[in-house]
Amino acid sequence: MSSVSPSFFGAVNYTLPDAIFELTKTYNADPVAHKVNLGQGTYKDGNGILGFCPLASIISDTGYGLDLWQKFCCSPGRSSALHIVGTMLKEALGRDTTVYITKPSWSNHRKVFESIGFSVREFNYSSSAGVDMQSLIQTLDEAAPKSIFVFHASAHNPSGWDCRADQWKQIGAIVKERQLFPLFDAAYLGLTSGDYDHDAMGLYGMNMIMVLFFVRHVLTRVEFSSLAxxxxxxxxxxxxxxxxxxxxxxxxxxxxxxxxKDLVMMSSRIAEMGRELYQGLTELGTPGDWKRIIEQKGMFCILGLTPNHVQHLQKEYHIYMAESSRVSIAGINGSNVRYVAECINETLKR
Ligand SMILES: Cc1ncc(COP(=O)(O)O)c(C=O)c1O
Known part of the structure; x- marks a missing residue:
């Protein structure tokens, strides 16, 4: 995978590494057994234990074929990873850059990028029938160069519709040609197909920044110094x-x-519960097209109920879901799936 060209972030200057962190890095690399680190102001117990993060080199061995282990950093959570990347991108690309998020999207995407000062625009990502590729491609074609596109790597929240491999390829080609900046929020790798790498398919072949609870990215040394x-x-x-x-x-x-194995077990259980809910609603003759429950991928699914239905389900049956009728299928189990199907059925037939 090639790296983002330096000109992409023309405004970024090299930042010298933090002296104390560099000292600690040198200390960590020193093989001498009797070494002592008096540099970093971190409390250590009597055995001199110091927290450090060897995750980077391990990820490079097991990761996505990227050999950029040094360009990897941890954050306290996924939202904070998005915030840090966004802050760095604002400085690099300028405050006039537009951030495009999917419609619908996870509600925090807009909040995080607006809090940094970006103008945030939504593009039609999906309908009840699936990913709206036409609209997505049109938006990519029309966006100004260097615009940032926030993609969900897999298990799109809230729609449950993911791009296929050929669609990701098409998106990747336009992103490259039009010099757009893809930013992947990879919150649910492994929970869609059960295979971590398979769920990351959109990332292959794209110059991107990926956000998990750590930030993984393809940047030059200068750009990385800015992120650091x-x-x-x-x-x-x-x-x-x-x-x-x-x-x-x-x-x-x-x-x-x-x-x-756990990823396979968890993703299979989610899919199984989706199938059982679909079966229950179909058997009961519940009005509506429920196929989407088995077609949408990952943890989330939008049932297509009205806010009134959602309120009724909560008030009468104590079934809680987002007002948009987005449900987390992971909350369904063998003991409650019939109950959920019957309550949705009764609510819709009222
Ligand atoms: C797409 C997406 N990104 C990020 C997050 C949350 O990340 P965190 O709670 O670690 O900040 C979620 C959780 O709902 C999510 O769905």
Whole structure:
């Protein structure tokens, strides 16, 4: 994968690495057993334990074929990763840059990018029939160069509609040709198909920034120095605990295999519950087209109920869902699926 050309971020100047962090990096790389780090102001216990994040090199071994392990950093959460990347992009691309988000989208996308000062525009991403490729392509064709497009890598929240591999390829080609900037929010890798890499298919072949609870990106050394400065200013030291848990899983063959299996189990259970809900509603003759429940992918699905129906389900049956009737299928289980189907059925036949 080639890197984003330096001219993309013409406004960014190289920022010298933070001296104390560099000292710690040198300390960590020093193989001498009796080494002592008196540089970083972090409390250590009597054994001199210091939090550090070896996640980067591990991810480079197990990751997406990207060999840019040093261009990788942790954040306290996914929203904060989006905020940091957005702050860096605003400085690099200018405050007049437009951020495009999907319509519908996860509600925090607009809030995060507006809070940074971007103007945020929505583009029609999906209808009840699936991804609206025509509208998506038209928006990509019309957007000003360097506009930022926030894509959901998989399990689109809230619609549950994801692009197919051939559609991602088409999007990637336009993004490249038109010099747009793809930013991937990869909140649910593995929960759609059960295969982490398969769910990341949109990322292949695109110069992009990807946001999980860590930020993974394809930037030049100069651009990365700018991101590192943002992190120093906003977080200083990303919490190590989450990273340590991930490292413990990735480094242990058995735990790693268990995690891959768990992803299959979780995604299969979600799909199974979707099928059972679909079956229940169909058997009951519930008015509406419920096929979307089995066609939409991942954790989320928009049922297509009115706000009145949603309110009724909550008031009468204690079934809670977003006003848009977006449901998290993960909340359904073998014991409540029939109840949910019957209550939706009764509500719609009232
Ligand atoms: C697309 C998307 N991005 C990010 C997040 C949340 O990330 P966090 O709670 O870690 O900030 C969510 C959670 O709902 C999400 O659906």
């Amino acid at each position: 400065r943002m992190i120093r200013v906003e977080i200083s030291n990303p919490p190590a605990f989450g990273a340590r848990v991930v490292v413990a899983i990735l480094e242990d063959e058995e735990l790693y295999a268990q995690w891959r």
